[in-house]
Amino acid sequence: MQQTSMHEPHVGSPRSRVDGRLKVTGAARYAAEYTAPDLAHGYVVSSAIAKGRIKSIDTSAAMAVPGVIQVFTHQNRPRTAWRSKAYQDDVAPPGTPFRPFYDDKILYSGQPVALVVAEDFEIARHAASLVRVTYEAERHETDLEKVRGKAYKPPKSRSGMAPPAPRGDAEAAFGAAPFKVDEAYRIAIEHHNPMEMHASTVVWEGDGKITVYDKIQGVQNTQTYITHVFGLPTEDVRVLSPFVGGAFGAGLRPQYQLFLAVMAALELKRSVRVVLERDQMFTFTYRPDALQEMAIAANPDAVLQAIRHDVVGGTSSFEDYQESIVSWSAMMYHCENVATTYKLAKIDTYTPGDMRAPGAPTGMFALESAMDELSYKLKIDPLQLRLKNYAEINEGDGKPFTSKELRAAYQLGAERFGWSRRNPVPRSMKEGRELIGWGMASGMWEAMMQKTSARAVLTIDEKLEVSTATADIGTGTYTILTQIAADALGLPMEKVTAKIGDSSLPMSPVEGGSWTAASAGSAVQAACNVVREKLFAHARGMDGSPLANAEIGRVAFRDGKMELIADPSRFVTIQDAMRAGRVDRIEAEETAAPSRINQMRYAAYTHSAIFAEVRVDEELGRVRVTRIVDAVAAGKILNPKTARSQILGGVVFGIGMALTEESMMDHNLGRFMNHNIAEYHVPVNADIHDIEVIFVEEHEDKLNPLGVKGLGEIGIVGTAAAIANAVFHATGRRIRHLPITLDKVIGTKEAA
């Protein structure tokens, strides 16, 4: 256990995770680890074609296997909601959501076509191999480049995702400017691949009631989805996700295993668990690729004259998934002439979805690569070019920032990295057989807050329980909520319990967008503040109270007491106050919401400056990222220990994006072929060297009472660009199509 000083506030201090013990002893339970005496196991059969229809499904051999209970297909599925709108969850983009087993149509390869339910997992798996499906295939298209000509402006914008309005005359300014970069950039399709595979355990409670353990970033999103799709009353569906084995966006929308498990449980009137296989983790959401054209130009003084960013992003045939790829180009730098376009093109895959900082590392890879290219043309240091074009306000909408300490981030990051010692000439640094390169990039992500409710209950034994329906996907939510609550009532963290991941708790949106600390944290603080006031009223109302005439603002809550700040000898203990008030519990439920006025007046973003060192063995084409310094300006840091881990995680994701991660589509089959984690290369321990995280002092007082901005996504945003820029510095080779694999480093024809 960590020693904590009694008077040091928990918020702002490094604290070990309150759920740490559960996680290191194997006691933390995830969705597939709940059971019931009548539990049956479902195994999904996936479509072998990418487009067409199912001609027939022969389930007789599967049904004949002893232990098989039922095989569900579109032909025998129970009735569910017929309106597609009922399937639209909180995070659904515009369009018609995928409806599992809805009819015989195949919309993408890997689509679920049958669910075998058996007495145990192995029987279900075996029987699933006996299900015979025949298809009538149609011509599919999974190559984004082939449908580029059919790109369209999405008729309905996903909320908050409309590209920014143009300003000035980007075309004319670009034409007139002497220094320019005009290039195409791409990333690869990526899959989230959380370590825990998607799973739902539906416990049949009798009388049509179910308890659902789901791998989801928002239990109430799952609950609403189930009630709408299956027509169940809210009180009959309780959804829990106390622990989520990573998600990164893959758990925002309810996925098909949930639908199938609920369907089977309701139909069979018994408990059912459905767990996906790792290859099936490649049969739903992913980070889309985008065709990007980026043109930027500067005058001889290195002042940006024009930015043009045109993007065609991939989406499915049935939904218009949208993410913010181009908006960063209109905000990151001061520039009077900016134009962006964002179009979609449909391919025959499942709908892409939000993956860690959706859109930002994609767009920023293009912008920050182009800035690096421009710096070489101008013969100016890449960092100086960025400082020269620093945006003092958000030029995308003309609003001032609530706070922006990016300048300090550039400075501190550069100092720590030793940037001033950089020889700007490519291929100028070498050690042994390795070329060394130093590159940098900026990062930016929106700082958001969402309306959230929380409850706080203080009991006479000095225990405080706070609760809200949010999730902890590894981000540290349990811990920061405990810290906030402990500080509010002046209790040690051991006396505080945070409860989350339960749909019966006060309303919370999905955990995503880096908004949870701001949202759930503010709600917990608001509820605790009401408890504080009630408690203080009891203390003041005591006969002969030492605090009789005190104002709450002049009282400190600490060590289980309320004491006068000016004279700590005058105090009332929590227990005495509650006894005097004749209460054994004090409860409050409060809702926190962002200030609409501040939202209208200000722009709120986190920023980062990221510096990367790579070592490149040109003969082998091997790139190692040996050093990263990421300086982050993100307002108040609630817990430097878990906050640092969030940034480390984002940086590791960025290293994967830069060097190894690539979902490879076989366009003939319309299927991702490297659908396992031996061939889809998530970074391993040996790929990760030194990463240093710096949190820049940033005073934030307009976003939320805590002054927090969120950290889940900013770590990845500029990382891939910084690495690509370092690879150029090392080798003189500019790679504009991620990941930077050895063929591209060596420069084979295929890679060109």
Add this chain to the structure above:
Amino acid sequence: MADLELPTRQGHAPDASLPRGLPGEIPITLTINGERRELHVRPWTTLLDLLREDISLYGTKKGCDHGQCGACTVLLDGERINSCLALAVTKDGCEVTTIEGLAAKDGALHPMQEAFIEHDAFQCGYCTPGQICSAVGLLKEGHARTREEIREMMSGNLCRCGAYTNIVDAIEDVLAKEAAK
């Protein structure tokens, strides 16, 4: 001795549920976290599925079922293995230590568990039991001395949350403390 209460799946008799033409269950003995257990296992059941589904030791995780991620790492006779690649029937007579068996009976954590908490060497926690068992196995092997070696020899355990640097810090910490003993 705990006889056949645990091994067979709930809800059906063991033999009736078997696919036709396949052999029945085979008796084996495993010592799991110090407890000797007589088990009847089907020949295709992996050690991982046995632990999770039959004995409800869910601390050992399934991340890929293909030996690619290391989430299922347990100690078999003190050596780290991927339990998803081991058929339970082939491990008759072995000693298995899972994450649930690392802490002392009085609840005192293993030094590696302590170090993982101290260094924040995990986020979502899903790969953590495998990482910790692997790290304990690594130290017993006695090969890893430097950060570079730890990184290399821990590369069979994926962590998607990206806690690698903290994992190396935790292992290095325990290594240094053991060396100082």
